[in-house]
Amino acid sequence: MECIWYVVAGVLGGVLGGMGMGGGTILIPLLSIFYAVSQHTAQAVNLISFLPMAVVALIIHLKNKLIDFKGILWVIIPGVLFCVLGCYLARAISGNVLRRCFGGFLALLSIFQFVTQIISKK
Amino acid sequence: MDKKVKNKSELMTNKKFRLYSVLAGCFAGIINGLFGGGGGMIVVPMLTNLLRREENRAHATAILIILPLSIVSGLFYASFGNLDLSVGVPVTIGVTVGGALGALLLSKLTSKWIGVIFSVVMAAAGIKLLLF
Numbered sequence: 001m002e003c004i005w006y007v008v009a010g011v012l013g014g015v016l017g018g019m020g021m022g023g024g025t026i027l028i029p030l031l032s033i034f035y036a037v038s039q040h041t042a043q044a045v046n047l048i049s050f051l052p053m054a055v056v057a058l059i060i061h062l063k064n065k066l067i068d069f070k071g072i073l074w075v076i077i078p079g080v081l082f083c084v085l086g087c088y089l090a091r092a093i094s095g096n097v098l099r100r101c102f103g104g105f106l107a108l109l110s111i112f113q114f115v116t117q118i119i120s121k122k
Numbered sequence: 123m124d125k126k127v128k129n130k131s132e133l134m135t136n137k138k139f140r141l142y143s144v145l146a147g148c149f150a151g152i153i154n155g156l157f158g159g160g161g162g163m164i165v166v167p168m169l170t171n172l173l174r175r176e177e178n179r180a181h182a183t184a185i186l187i188i189l190p191l192s193i194v195s196g197l198f199y200a201s202f203g204n205l206d207l208s209v210g211v212p213v214t215i216g217v218t219v220g221g222a223l224g225a226l227l228l229s230k231l232t233s234k235w236i237g238v239i240f241s242v243v244m245a246a247a248g249i250k251l252l253l254f
Contacts, residue, residue, distance in 0.1 A: 003208075003212045004212070006209055006212035006213045006216065007212045007213070007215055007216040008216060009213060009216060010212065010213040010214065010215060010216020010217040010218075010219075010220060011216040011217070011219055011220035011223075012216075012220065013213075013216070013217055013220065014216060014217035014218065014219060014220020014221040014222075014223070014224060015220040015221070015223050015224040015227070016220075016224060016240065017162075017217065017220070017221050017224060024157075024158065024159020024160055024162075025159060025160050025163055025244055025247075026240075026243065026244070026247070027159070027213070027217070028157070028158065028159055029247035029248075029250070029251055030247075031209070031213070032251065033247065033250060033251070035209075037206070037209055040199070040202075040204040041204055041205070041206045041209065042158070043157060043158025043159065043199065043204070044158060044196065044199035044200065044204035044205040044206070044210070045205065045206065045209050045210045045213050045214075046158050046159045046213075047158045047159065047192045047195050047196035047199055048196045048199075048200070048205060048210050048214060049210065049213045049214040049216075049217040049218075050159070050188075050189075050192050050217065051189070051192060051193065051196065051214075052214060052217075052218045052221075053214075053217045053218045053220070053221030053222075054185050054188070054189045054192070054221070055189075056218060056221055056222045057182075057185050057221050057222070057224070058182075058185055058186060058189070060222065060226065061182035061185065064182070066178055066179050066181075066182035066183070067179075067182050067183055067186055068169075068175055068179045068180075068182075068183045069186075071139060071140065071143055071173075072183070072186065072187065074139075074140050074143035074144055074147065075143045075144070075146050075147040075150070075165070075187050076147060076187055076190055076191075077147065078144045078147035078148045078151060079146075079147035079148070079150050079151035079154070079161070079187065079190070079191050080151060080190055080191060080194050081148075081151065082147070082148045082149075082150075082151030082152040082155065083151040083152065083154045083155035083161075083191045083194055083195045084151075084155060084194060084195075084198065085151070085152055085155060086151060086152040086153065086154060086155020086156035086157075086195070087155040087156075087194075087195050087198035087199060087202070088155075088198075089152075089155070089156050090155065090156050090157070090158070090199075091198075091202050099251050100251065100252050101156075101157075102157050102251055103247075103248045103249065103250065103251025103252030103253070104248065104252050105153070105157060105160065105248070106160075106244050106245075106247055106248030106251065106252075107244075107245055107248030107249055107252055108248075109160065109163050109244060109248070110241045110242070110244035110245035110248055111241075111245070112167070113163070113237060113240065113241035113244065114238065114241035114242070114245070116167060116171075116237075117234055117237035117238050117241060118238070
């Protein structure tokens with residue numbers, strides 16, 4: 001029965017993720033606040049759960065010709081190197097500290113998101 | 123005069139483009155690894171503001187950028203013993219279904235109001251995690 005509620009959490013995160021809005025920023029707090037999943041596990045689950053969705057979403061975006069390949073490796077290669085560093089950083093800190101850092105990150109991001117949305121388009 | 127200025131700025135753009143791309147990659151990478159997500163939230167505004175991509179294209183392209191980061195991060199998290207499959211499998215099923223739905227909605231909905239609502243929900247979740 002618990003399983004179904006995990007599916008529901010996934011659908012909520014997935015809809016936003018498929019729209020390119022960072023589903024993880026919803027899915028991770030959803031899992032850790034309402035499902036009492038540990039911060040490290042919520043993050044691991046988010047990373048894995050994104051993979052098949054990303055492939056499905058990419059195929060749809062490719063058909064809609066929305067993918068821009070120009071210079072993309074200049075982002076991806078340093079990105080991969082630094083994400084390894086990030087993983088080791090996450091491993092080095094406790095769940096409680098990681099949870100608070102993630103909360104702070106979300107709060108900052110929400111201000112940035114709110115301001116840019118209000119300013120950018122009328 | 124106008125033409126000359128324009129040419130010069132285009133040259134700058136090409137060099138700056140790579141610099142911004144590398145910076146965006148580093149920043150998105152460390153965030154994605156540290157927080158197991160959120161890289162897209164870094165890449166999308168960087169693609170639209172710094173690299174001058176259209177909103178819809180930026181959203182779609184961000185998924186292609188974040189995919190390899192998430193594969194690598196996911197493997198590291200799993201190797202650290204953080205992945206719980208009793209949570210991971212049902213969540214993945216949900217995300218896959220929701221993701222297809224979201225991708226179809228992307229080209230239909232205007233992003234402004236979704237973005238505003240989304241930011242309010244994020245703020246609430248962030249404060250909760252930060253303080254309680």
